[in-house]
Amino acid sequence: MTKKKFYAIAHGRFSGIYTDWSAAEAQIKGFAGAKYKGFTSRGEAEEWLRDPVYSRRLPEKRQEPLRQIADIPLGENTVVVYTDGGCINNPGPGG
Numbered sequence: 001m002t003k004k005k006f007y008a009i010a011h012g013r014f015s016g017i018y019t020d021w022s023a024a025e026a027q028i029k030g031f032a033g034a035k036y037k038g039f040t041s042r043g044e045a046e047e048w049l050r051d052p053v054y055s056r057r058l059p060e061k062r063q064e065p066l067r068q069i070a071d072i073p074l075g076e077n078t079v080v081v082y083t084d085g086g087c088i089n090n091p092g093p094g095g
Helices: 022-030 042-051
Strands: 005-013 016-018 034-039
Touching: 005 022, 005 042, 016 022, 016 042, 022 034, 034 042
Parallel strands: none
Antiparallel strands: 005 016, 005 034
């Protein structure tokens, strides 16, 4: 596995490309809404900075369809909670 040597900071204290993680981390640590990503080449980092979007893995095809809330029998005292996975990439697991 190749070690990441370039860190692109799109939203942080000072945006740019850093070659040292400690310098990059200083720009994002404690910065709400920081957006950054590591790369193996400067060219990849520069390209990502032009349009800093995280790619998301598509889920594998399900064997059975997702159940809809209408398909689930609800009792009189049932509470239904919806979540959007708002903690994804913040860091750690989402929703």
